[in-house]
Structures are given as structure tokens and as C-alpha cells.
Amino acid sequence: MLGSGEVRRIAAELGLRPTKRLGQNFVIDPNTVRRIVAAAGVGADDVVLEVGPGLGSLTLGLLPRCRAVLAVEIDPVLARRLPVTVGERAPELAERLTVIRGDALRTSSAELPEAPTALVANLPYNVAVPVVLHLLAELPTLTSGLVMVQAEVADRMAAAPGSRVYGVPSVKAAWYAEVRRVATVPRSVFWPVPNVDSALVLLRRREPPSDADRGAVFDLVDAAFAQRRKTLRAALASWAGGSTRAGAVLDAAGIDPRARGEQLTVADFARIARTAAKLSD
Incomplete structure (x- = not known):
């Protein structure tokens, strides 16, 4: 995993300035990465779909725990760099990584070399809900997910009927999965530091509630x-x-x-x- 100094060093090498448009807030705390991986509960048989791997800290945490990581990255510079980082930091695990250059909102099963079983991602705040709903709809083999999103978004996704924040994201997510907010993530573990806190949301796939369209x-x-x-x-x-x-x-x-x-x-x-x-x- 990558610490604060390593994240900044790689970003400097790439001439990277994190952009708000792409929601680029990189985790710089290895303990937070360990929490995410542990909460995801992935195992040796899992094929993990990681959206927005960025500089690779979460990727490095996932690779020892699963059979493969399919990393979807929209930024071409980061997509090219990720295999290099993994090759430098964990060469024995490099063959488990596949990088897909593309937009998660348009990702289809046809673009992936194998069927993912788990979604684990630090999602950009502005597209978190659309990405989750798109991937659950497009990839029925996803049986679980652990996503880090803005805390308020986590509350909406996991809200129960009658809650003040219960709404469209709550109902649509519940169509596909049981959804729980499992932990809060302070803003201090990111670089650059966002203006809001984040939270982890756990999803467990279930059958739709009926035969309705x-x-x-x-x-x-x-x-x-x-x-x-x-x-x-x-x-x-x-x-x-x-x-x-x-x-x-x-x-x-x-x-x-x-x-x-x-x-x-x-x-x-x-x-x-x-x-x-x-x-x-």
C-alpha cells in the first residue's frame, strides 16, 4: 500500500494535479485501505472490480486477497501508470491485475476479460450512485460490493422507508441489494483533502422483490x-x-x-x- 509521501511522489512524477471533475481524492492512509479491504470480505476465489483505482493504494491492498482485480480507470495517465506501480511494489501479484481504460458508467460485461464477483471502490462523489446502479444492472455476477462514497450519499443509499433522507437512490439500490452503511471515513485520510467526510457502504446482492419490470x-x-x-x-x-x-x-x-x-x-x-x-x- 502507498503512504502519503509515496502518493505525492508518484503524482509529482506524473505531473498529476488531482481534478475535482474526475473526483480525484487519493487515499494516503494505509490503515484506511486495510479497513476497506477487511470490510469488503473478498476471498481467494473473488474477481474484484475496482472503479477508479487512481495511484493504486487500494489495488495493492486487494491483490493479495483475491484471484484477480479488474481496474477500470478513466484517466489515461493513471491507467498506464497502475501496472508499473504494481510491478514495482508487488511483482509477484502483477499477473492478477487487468487495467481497463474506460468510463465505469459505460462499462459492460463484454469489455471485461472475466466476470467480476465483487465491487470494491473509492468512488468519485459526483457519480457514485449512477456508477453503483449501472454496474449492478449490467453485471449480475456481482454478488457483493463495498464502496466509499460521500457520507451524505451513503446515508441516502442505505436509508430505510420513513427516513428523512430516504429517496430514489435508497429504493433503486434496494432493488438489487441489501445496503448498509458500515463505517465513517474522515476527510484527513485523503489527498487532496475533500470538504466532506466519506463513508463505507456494503452491498449484498439479492433477488429483486417481484416479477415486476x-x-x-x-x-x-x-x-x-x-x-x-x-x-x-x-x-x-x-x-x-x-x-x-x-x-x-x-x-x-x-x-x-x-x-x-x-x-x-x-x-x-x-x-x-x-x-x-x-x-x-
């Missing part, structure tokens, strides 16, 4: 939270084709039309979508 459920969720102060009957009027039909769908699904989206579980949203589809047949 995922796209239909997600459209429903978006509509329900677009006007979260309104009752579901009012908030879903455009989605359903009118408030009267929205009320009828909700009644048929066994959901109180006076409820609000923040009170519903992902299974409730799935039931509404499935009921709407049946009533349209």
Missing part, C-alpha cells in the same frame, strides 16, 4: 419522489394518466393513496407497478 418500477419511483411533499395519488397523476387512475391503481395494490413515496418499500413500489401493468392489460 425494473424499468417500470424505476419510472414509478422517479415520479413518486419528484414531488415528495405530495400524496401518492397526486404525485403519480402524470405517471398514471390522471389522479383518478392513480388512486385506482394504488387502491388495487393495497396502498393508501394518501401515503407519500418516502413511506413505501421497494416491494411496495414493485407491487404498484405490477398492478398498473395488470390493469392496463
Whole structure:
């Protein structure tokens, strides 16, 4: 793993100035890397997908613990440097690393040399939720994940119905997985130091809550939270084709039309979508 001095030395060699646009905040504390790897719980048979490996500190922590690391890096300079760093620091593990130059928001199974089983990543704050949802949808072989995200984003992803921060990210993440916030990460372990704290979020894949169409459920969720102060009957009027039909769908699904989206579980949203589809047949 890389300490503060090593991270800065490599960055200087590369002429690298971390950019806010790419969310480049590098972990400079080896103990934090050890915490992440331990919390991820990956084993000798796992193929780990790491998004945004940066200068390679987390990569170096993962390689001894798993069968392979598939590192997706959007920055071409960092993508070229990562194999060099691993070759210098852990040459006996270099063959376990594959670097994929690309955008995680567009990564598909066809681009990967083998199917990943675990996602472990320090994710850029501005794209954390879209990246997680995209990869869970695109890569069904991912059975677990441990991601470091902005603390507020972690709260939203792991929120339960009724929580003040429960919303679209909470419901959509729950479609794919059980989600828990497991630890807080202070801003002082990063370089450059961000303006917010981070947190670790653990994901465990599970079956979707029903046979409802995922796209239909997600459209429903978006509509329900677009006007979260309104009752579901009012908030879903455009989605359903009118408030009267929205009320009828909700009644048929066994959901109180006076409820609000923040009170519903992902299974409730799935039931509404499935009921709407049946009533349209």
C-alpha cells in the first residue's frame, strides 16, 4: 500500500494535479485501505472490480486477497501508470491485475476479460450512485460490493422507508441489494483533502422483490419522489394518466393513496407497478 509521501511522489512524477471533475481524492492512509479491504470480505476465489483505482493504494491492498482485480480507470495517465506501480511494489501479484481504460458508467460485461464477483471502490462523489446502479444492472455476477462514497450519499443509499433522507437512490439500490452503511471515513485520510467526510457502504446482492419490470418500477419511483411533499395519488397523476387512475391503481395494490413515496418499500413500489401493468392489460 502507498503512504502519503509515496502518493505525492508518484503524482509529482506524473505531473498529476488531482481534478475535482474526475473526483480525484487519493487515499494516503494505509490503515484506511486495510479497513476497506477487511470490510469488503473478498476471498481467494473473488474477481474484484475496482472503479477508479487512481495511484493504486487500494489495488495493492486487494491483490493479495483475491484471484484477480479488474481496474477500470478513466484517466489515461493513471491507467498506464497502475501496472508499473504494481510491478514495482508487488511483482509477484502483477499477473492478477487487468487495467481497463474506460468510463465505469459505460462499462459492460463484454469489455471485461472475466466476470467480476465483487465491487470494491473509492468512488468519485459526483457519480457514485449512477456508477453503483449501472454496474449492478449490467453485471449480475456481482454478488457483493463495498464502496466509499460521500457520507451524505451513503446515508441516502442505505436509508430505510420513513427516513428523512430516504429517496430514489435508497429504493433503486434496494432493488438489487441489501445496503448498509458500515463505517465513517474522515476527510484527513485523503489527498487532496475533500470538504466532506466519506463513508463505507456494503452491498449484498439479492433477488429483486417481484416479477415486476425494473424499468417500470424505476419510472414509478422517479415520479413518486419528484414531488415528495405530495400524496401518492397526486404525485403519480402524470405517471398514471390522471389522479383518478392513480388512486385506482394504488387502491388495487393495497396502498393508501394518501401515503407519500418516502413511506413505501421497494416491494411496495414493485407491487404498484405490477398492478398498473395488470390493469392496463
